[in-house]
Amino acid sequence: MPRDIPQPEVDEIQSLIDAQLHLEGPLLPILHALQDAYGIVPVAAVPLIAAALNISRAEVHGVISFYHDFRSLPAGRHVVKICRAEACQAMGGAALADHALARLGVEWHGTTENGAVTLEPVYCLGLCACGPAAMVDGKLLGRVDADRLDRIIGEIEA
């Protein structure tokens, strides 16, 4: 069951945009502020940002779609990120990632059918001396193995 897409009021979006306009190069701070507030960058924000920064909508869309962090669809209630980079691979990270994909029954960036968990790849959390590494709802985890991952997923799915 996909999560409802937030539909914030235009005034609310506008005030989040306006709060960043004093910065040099305000677009990324604006997009972060919107995503922090709504979990996505709302489609309705695109023309408002374009007008505020005097750039085209295509430009705004281009920026949003360039960066891996910005979402157009909400994530599940919990987000599990697993490091796919080389240092974690050297410690069995690829097998851990395969296990997570199978356990959740999703592809990368996918969300479980019940909307509980989204699985994201991440290329390095800087935990390269204690891999394989993962991040669950912002909490960092080192030396993760399949059993521990199953336990964590079991807890957040409950």
Added chain:
Amino acid sequence: MKIYVPLDSAAKALGADEVAAAIAAEAEARGLEIELIRNGTRGMVWLEPLVEVEDGGERLAYGPLTPAEVPALLDRTLDTLGRVEDMPFFARQTRLTFARCGLTDPLSLADYQAHGGLSGLRRALGMTAEAVVDEVKTSGLRGRGGAGFPTGIKWDTVRMAHASQKYIVCNADEGDSGTFADRMIIEGDPFCLIEGMIIAGLGTGATKGYVYLRSEYPVAIELLRQAIDIARADGVLGSSVLGSGRSFDMEVRVGAGAYVCGEETSLLNSLEGKRGVVRAKPPLPALEGFLGRPTVVNNVISLATVPVIFEKGAQHYADFGLGRSKGTIPVQIAGNVKYGGLFETAFGMPLGELVNDVAGGTASGRPVKAVQIGGPLGAYFATADFDTPFGYEEFDGQGGLIGHAGLVVFDDSADMLHMARFAMEFCAVESCGKCTPCRLGAVRGVETLDRIAAGDTGAVPLLTDLCEVMKDGSLCALGGFTPYPVLSALQRFPEEFGTVKEAAE
């Protein structure tokens, strides 16, 4: 009694927050008065959470500590590792850039100054801009982000440029696997980076700084923002740095998950609010950088090394090292190793000594097969290359690069064709799309490696040719250096590319 529990991301990932909470609760239950300090890490990640207890003039280490061991810790009946400074991994290091990391409270300016902090800045405030730049030139400091360009020369270009506004931009988009030195110093000694950026401002005439920090580092983002607020409140940053009448202020900007933004020109585009596509050079960022103005773009470690150069003198720094690789390098030991962590040492230590001796070989206990050095764009070295001394030119001579000085060790279970394919796959995911060799080449590279994996050895020359085109024709290091891991794997482990393989795992 002071108790130090690291707040470093790696320590947290191994349970430091739980240990800190257990210590606070147990001390409260006992009515024991303690000062709980969340410090940076000492860099011995295999011992994290590494807790230190300072009592009666002695500071002793315990670790890796579990919450269950906390009562024994407070009883002082737990076996200690002794003083950190006496432990072999630590005692062998030359800690210049990381001298305070893990030793002090990262958010205490008083602690920072008690351990040499701000003395470099005070000295720089009494010097002309030209003298500041000359000091950096004399130190021999080269860009620690990987390119190895002399920092003083870059600063001099910005110093001599005429503009109403110049900038210092710190590249903290540490996306390379196997590297964590930037994160570690920001979390463990953030004032050191701030001080380095102010000195860069004094040397170049820049009054505004930005730290472009990756979103994957939430702890570092929070810490650095707090440190900047503290520095501003105490007059270290602002319109009159330490009362000198010279102005410098800075802020943190958070990235958005694009690896290519670690490349300096795409970083500048990202900072301006554009897609992180690479810019052609020239113009150099030193002349036309952020918003088209003269800009120093330096890596975290380059900037965080500046304070100690001014504190102890450029010659002191330059006296360490090997040939044109002067000073120290924080080697990050990662992947499949027994003793992983940060090891700061003068340039020149042979690779094999770092891997076999300092890192203690593999964690799995199996033989070392390959070491990737310098991140996802770095070459794979084999044990036959272990006598290579750690230095810019020395690694270049072996068809590699030191990059940001991360070592990722693999045991004999590593599948080198798979790792070569991963390098191309990663390049395809992260390519900004600006130049053709990278945008198309990475995708074709994956395809070609799949052909080789399927037994088509006739595709090997095609792969080599493709890599040459990517090397010579790409605009930046992403497309230009992806061939390093691919070709080094092919050259050093040819047998893995020559036969039909089982399907990749």
